[in-house]
Amino acid sequence: MEIWFTAFHNVFSPMAMLFICGGVLMGVMLGAIPGLNSTMGTALLIPFTYAMDATTGLLLLAAVYCGGTFGGSISAILFNVPGSPEASVTGFDGYPMAKAGKAGKALGIAILCSCIGGLFSVGIMNLISPQLAKVALSFSEPEYFALAFAALTLIASLGGTKMTKAFLVGFVGLLIATIGIDPMSGVERLTFGWSGLIGGVNFIVALIGAFAIGEILMTAEKGSKIDGEEEVKVSTEFPSLVEMLKLKWNVLRSAVIGTLIGILPGVGATTASFVGYSEAVRWSKHPEKFGTGIADGIAAPETCNNAAAGGAMVPLLTLGIPGSATTAVIIGGFMVHGLQPGPMLFLNQPDLMYSIFLAMYVSNVFMLFAGVIVAKLFSNFRKIRYSILGPCIFVFATVGAFGISNSMSDVWIMFAFGLLGYVMKKYDYSVAPLIIALVLGGLAEESLRRGMRMEDYDLIAFLSRPISGTILAVALATFLYTLYSRMRHKPNLLAGEMKQPSL
Amino acid sequence: MLKAFLKADVIISVILFAVSLYLLSEIKIYDSGSVYGKLGPAYWPKFVLYMIMFLSVGVAFFSIKGVLQGTIPPFERLQFSSANLRFGAAVALIAGYLLLLPYVGFLVLTPLQMIAFMFLLGERNKVLIFSIPFVLTLGIVLLFTKVMYVPLPRGAGVFLEISHLLY
Numbered sequence: 001m002e003i004w005f006t007a008f009h010n011v012f013s014p015m016a017m018l019f020i021c022g023g024v025l026m027g028v029m030l031g032a033i034p035g036l037n038s039t040m041g042t043a044l045l046i047p048f049t050y051a052m053d054a055t056t057g058l059l060l061l062a063a064v065y066c067g068g069t070f071g072g073s074i075s076a077i078l079f080n081v082p083g084s085p086e087a088s089v090t091g092f093d094g095y096p097m098a099k100a101g102k103a104g105k106a107l108g109i110a111i112l113c114s115c116i117g118g119l120f121s122v123g124i125m126n127l128i129s130p131q132l133a134k135v136a137l138s139f140s141e142p143e144y145f146a147l148a149f150a151a152l153t154l155i156a157s158l159g160g161t162k163m164t165k166a167f168l169v170g171f172v173g174l175l176i177a178t179i180g181i182d183p184m185s186g187v188e189r190l191t192f193g194w195s196g197l198i199g200g201v202n203f204i205v206a207l208i209g210a211f212a213i214g215e216i217l218m219t220a221e222k223g224s225k226i227d228g229e230e231e232v233k234v235s236t237e238f239p240s241l242v243e244m245l246k247l248k249w250n251v252l253r254s255a256v257i258g259t260l261i262g263i264l265p266g267v268g269a270t271t272a273s274f275v276g277y278s279e280a281v282r283w284s285k286h287p288e289k290f291g292t293g294i295a296d297g298i299a300a301p302e303t304c305n306n307a308a309a310g311g312a313m314v315p316l317l318t319l320g321i322p323g324s325a326t327t328a329v330i331i332g333g334f335m336v337h338g339l340q341p342g343p344m345l346f347l348n349q350p351d352l353m354y355s356i357f358l359a360m361y362v363s364n365v366f367m368l369f370a371g372v373i374v375a376k377l378f379s380n381f382r383k384i385r386y387s388i389l390g391p392c393i394f395v396f397a398t399v400g401a402f403g404i405s406n407s408m409s410d411v412w413i414m415f416a417f418g419l420l421g422y423v424m425k426k427y428d429y430s431v432a433p434l435i436i437a438l439v440l441g442g443l444a445e446e447s448l449r450r451g452m453r454m455e456d457y458d459l460i461a462f463l464s465r466p467i468s469g470t471i472l473a474v475a476l477a478t479f480l481y482t483l484y485s486r487m488r489h490k491p492n493l494l495a496g497e498m499k500q501p502s503l
Numbered sequence: 504m505l506k507a508f509l510k511a512d513v514i515i516s517v518i519l520f521a522v523s524l525y526l527l528s529e530i531k532i533y534d535s536g537s538v539y540g541k542l543g544p545a546y547w548p549k550f551v552l553y554m555i556m557f558l559s560v561g562v563a564f565f566s567i568k569g570v571l572q573g574t575i576p577p578f579e580r581l582q583f584s585s586a587n588l589r590f591g592a593a594v595a596l597i598a599g600y601l602l603l604l605p606y607v608g609f610l611v612l613t614p615l616q617m618i619a620f621m622f623l624l625g626e627r628n629k630v631l632i633f634s635i636p637f638v639l640t641l642g643i644v645l646l647f648t649k650v651m652y653v654p655l656p657r658g659a660g661v662f663l664e665i666s667h668l669l670y
Binding site: 164175 | 512516530541543547548551552554558559565592594598605613617620621623635639651653655
């Protein structure tokens, strides 16, 4: 209890509160601007923490991390350009909802669910960090493959009435994910001698291209002055209690998934949001509505990615292993103050650890306010005519793609994906399966190959391991059920292009 | 019958099938004996390519079937319209911007590109057209180069010197 009092004193001092609130606000702002993110923000802030005491400095970094994880969803919802990779899935339903004039509601759901997800994971981290870290370490290649496979089966539901086309797009995404150096053999695959492809296709570049540039090209084709939403209610509108109660199981499930995936080293909030979304689709009574702008489609990824952010702190604090890119940077924050995160830190500096826990609670609560402030600022941009907004989005998309690795190759790849996104939109191919496959392709391939080698090339061994076997069985069963129900009730829907626009 | 074969889905499927076939021949090069074990670097891409070919056939089949059964609207002849022209202009504008960016630099080229793009998208308010691009470009340059240390393209020659005035 004495430790908690010390932590309380550390966190609720005026200076610490100023840094925490400022950090969250800064994180949300950084997350909302494409090309900037919380990883970059925390990295840039580390030198500033030199001048602070270790506790204040680390509280600031944790606050930026919490805010940045949510911030990306603001631009994903309003402009279909995710500010950070973690928010990629949020745009699937957030943007259609905003287009339908419910931007404020979409933002409200995103902010509240992010807060709930964040608080849940910090609570779990606070209570059972060491035990969770042990579970995370028991995950091996077959389990990682099972996770990727389960998320990929989501494509069956995402395709809506066009399952064959959705899977075709999904496999094209898996193919694109193989471009670059094979991490297991070092062989260059499908680069055709272009050095820009050696590092592979960054999925955030592909995402910006397919969604933002694709949309700009579609709008350019339509022509004429396209008015902004003069009458749109731009203020954030939090969901009512009744609406939240409808989302309760989705939010709870996503919070658990996010926390667990966040704990796994190297997987991170982006994968968590995809898996969370896929599970929301899987367990929904109306999977066909996902992608059209429904609350469940925003609640799942937002709860998941913020829960994963908290989860990623578990291996960092308990084992000294970073669970994500940003937590890897935060390790640097510990080190500049001469601290080594890990089990010994719990023994030697328990007040610091509990201060971080408490700061993350405060950060997640303050995110409600910071989210509203930044969302209000960004919402106003929707009032602007597309003839002005479109070129601005293009410039931000270009800088965002360039900023990932300071390379023009990424900008060209973005353009190529823009053309692809245009063609896909025009001929009614869903872009979501392409992005999901691109994100999870690397994980699926590597974990399958490593796992097979580990299990002496026996695929059955994947099923006989308790965790991977259970995940694979559930994924396979639900996939087959989706397939069966489509074929049984509406056989034509497997191909179904009833309203397909003609060439 | 010909209309069915010219459906967009069929054309896309044929292209994907042909590209997959070509890539299969490329991928096979990576399977150099047993150096990499049973699952070498070509294993996964090969599986994916076979699946793409299989699904391409499926999409084409369903599309042709749909047209023949009348459940899918048939092919309509491509007609040149101002929409095609605007789309072509937008693509040319983006491609031109990306081509010139390393030589002209972000600071000089971006406002010009934005002005052209705004005009193409139908904006006619001259005050906005000639103010927003410059303000936004300046804001982005300052934010990304001074705060975030992202080295935006500076261009070459005289453009490099102009860029050096700011970053």
